[in-house]
Amino acid sequence: MAITIENIQKRFGKQEVLRGIHLNFKEGTIYSILGPNGSGKTTLMKSILGLVRPDNGVIKVFENDTNFDHEYRRKISYVPQIARFPENLKVHELIDLVQKVRQEKADPTYYIQLFDIESYLQHQLKNLSGGTRQKVNLVLAFMFKTDILILDEPTSGLDPINVLRLKSEMKKMKADGKCIILTTHILQLAEEISDELVFLLEGQIKYFGTPAKLNEQTQMDTLEKSIAALLEVGPEGIKKTPNLNINSKGTHG
Amino acid sequence: MGSIFKYCLFDLMRSKWAITYTLFYFVSCSALLYFSNSPSNAVASLMNIVLFITPLVSLLLGIIYFYQNRDFAELLLSQPIKRNAYFLGNYLGLSTSLVLSLLVGFGIPCIVFGTYELIEELGVLILSGVMLTLVFSGMALLLTLYNENRIKGFGYAILAWLFFAVIYDGLFLVALFWFNDYPLEKFALAATILNPMDLSRVMILLQLDLSALLGFTGASFRHFFGSYTGFFVSLGSIMLWIFVPLWALLKKGNSKDF
Numbered sequence: 001m002a003i004t005i006e007n008i009q010k011r012f013g014k015q016e017v018l019r020g021i022h023l024n025f026k027e028g029t030i031y032s033i034l035g036p037n038g039s040g041k042t043t044l045m046k047s048i049l050g051l052v053r054p055d056n057g058v059i060k061v062f063e064n065d066t067n068f069d070h071e072y073r074r075k076i077s078y079v080p081q082i083a084r085f086p087e088n089l090k091v092h093e094l095i096d097l098v099q100k101v102r103q104e105k106a107d108p109t110y111y112i113q114l115f116d117i118e119s120y121l122q123h124q125l126k127n128l129s130g131g132t133r134q135k136v137n138l139v140l141a142f143m144f145k146t147d148i149l150i151l152d153e154p155t156s157g158l159d160p161i162n163v164l165r166l167k168s169e170m171k172k173m174k175a176d177g178k179c180i181i182l183t184t185h186i187l188q189l190a191e192e193i194s195d196e197l198v199f200l201l202e203g204q205i206k207y208f209g210t211p212a213k214l215n216e217q218t219q220m221d222t223l224e225k226s227i228a229a230l231l232e233v234g235p236e237g238i239k240k241t242p243n244l245n246i247n248s249k250g251t252h253g
Numbered sequence: 254m255g256s257i258f259k260y261c262l263f264d265l266m267r268s269k270w271a272i273t274y275t276l277f278y279f280v281s282c283s284a285l286l287y288f289s290n291s292p293s294n295a296v297a298s299l300m301n302i303v304l305f306i307t308p309l310v311s312l313l314l315g316i317i318y319f320y321q322n323r324d325f326a327e328l329l330l331s332q333p334i335k336r337n338a339y340f341l342g343n344y345l346g347l348s349t350s351l352v353l354s355l356l357v358g359f360g361i362p363c364i365v366f367g368t369y370e371l372i373e374e375l376g377v378l379i380l381s382g383v384m385l386t387l388v389f390s391g392m393a394l395l396l397t398l399y400n401e402n403r404i405k406g407f408g409y410a411i412l413a414w415l416f417f418a419v420i421y422d423g424l425f426l427v428a429l430f431w432f433n434d435y436p437l438e439k440f441a442l443a444a445t446i447l448n449p450m451d452l453s454r455v456m457i458l459l460q461l462d463l464s465a466l467l468g469f470t471g472a473s474f475r476h477f478f479g480s481y482t483g484f485f486v487s488l489g490s491i492m493l494w495i496f497v498p499l500w501a502l503l504k505k506g507n508s509k510d511f
Contacts, residue, residue, distance in 0.1 A: 097256065
């Protein structure tokens with residue numbers, strides 16, 4: 001198993017953001033974490049990365065407890081939601097810096113060409129548009145060819161061509177046996193690319209399974225409608241709805 | 254830690270703020286040393302600049318820099334590095350860049366316009382500036398970690414500077430006024446040591462002829478700070494001012510959610 005999450009709980013002040021999450025992420029699979037704003041998607045991903053310290057529970061990456069070591073992050077690449085970088089750095093300096101910080105040599109050439117940022121390598125990051133910065137963000141994550149890739153809203157600011165390129169790269173990585181976890185508000189993307197969906201609501205898993213199964217259970221023909229149906233019934237409604245095969249342990253029921 | 258330190262240092266050295274800070278010191282130090290009639294007066298004026306501007310700039314530049322790079326911190330901390338290495342690298346990068354600005358801004362005019370008799374005074378002045386930079390850049394980083402809200406962070410930074418530069422002395426004077434019937438030398442010494450800006454001020458003043466104007470207080474300060482005990486106590490105090498915020502910073506940094 002690439003990532004095992006056992007009973008993760010996190011509270012920010014009075015607000016309980018994650019309420020006993022159990023999840024298993026396996027290799028060779030693309031997962032989409034969905035849910036309304038404030039449902040705990042980013043907190044869950046940041047907990048895996050060690051950016052957020054859970055109050056309770058255990059997270060294991062390839063059987064290593066993430067609480068005791070920072071080296072497990074060598075197996076993970078991360079695309080943050082906001083592509084903000086030091087303004088005075090040039091793009092090539094940033095790429096070098098991340099390699100030095102990781103103490104790992106990577107060859108970014110393929111991804112620099114793929115996302116079309118060659119002409120920006122000598123530019124200062126402050127002079128780049130939001131979309132170009134997002135492409136730099138993607139190069140920084142893809143170039144290390146890690147076993148796990150975590151992407152927080154990766155398509156934000158990207159033009160359609162680069163969204164296609166991104167999807168194609170994610171599919172290639174999946175074929176190579178990598179584990180890919182992304183959050184997105186674009187449900188078409190999630191439906192098209194994901195093998196498994198994790199639907200979070202108020203810090204709890206309300207659905208874990210394939211997009212097709214969710215559509216079947218909600219008796220809807222698209223993921224968009226299925227999610228809308230889930231949101232309309234609300235957290236209490238979801239618990240009471242008999243035809244939803246919802247398994248909060250994060251395993252298929 | 255080395256790569257974080259180098260990146261912070263070079264990033265800051267290229268920033269407009271650092272260049273402005275260096276130029277400010279360069280211009281004010283050159284002007285004061287060149288135009289002043291008495292070298293002692295020039296050093297006294299420079300002392301005020303160092304005592305007030307160095308902590309303020311360290312706090313504000315530190316706060317601006319760390320808030321600006323907050324989102325980038327997320328990316329770096331998701332890499333396989335220890336949090337201590339990240340925060341220590343940031344602290345050293347910020348303080349080294351500020352120290353270099355101080356050394357260049359002060360050092361060049363001192364070499365060009367300074368006289369041989371001023372070496373000791375200018376040395377203490379620069380050393381005080383370095384110490385204050387180390388103290389207040391640690392505080393800046395600590396404030397950003399404790400305050401998610403930038404406005405609050407800036408507010409606390411200005412309040413901290415006001416406290417050490419003005420309010421502390423005011424409270425000190427009130428205490429001296431209220432308890433003037435009691436022997437207050439030891440209290441005055443302890444109170445001086447507890448404020449890094451006051452400690453630096455006293456250390457610089459004692460190097461100058463102006464210290465004669467301090468009268469009895471000056472004599473007792475000269476007696477204490479001139480002794481080995483006084484030297485080690487003041488050194489220990491300034492080290493505490495550097496290392497306690499740094500320790501708190503690393504502790505907070507380790508438990509902080511990003």
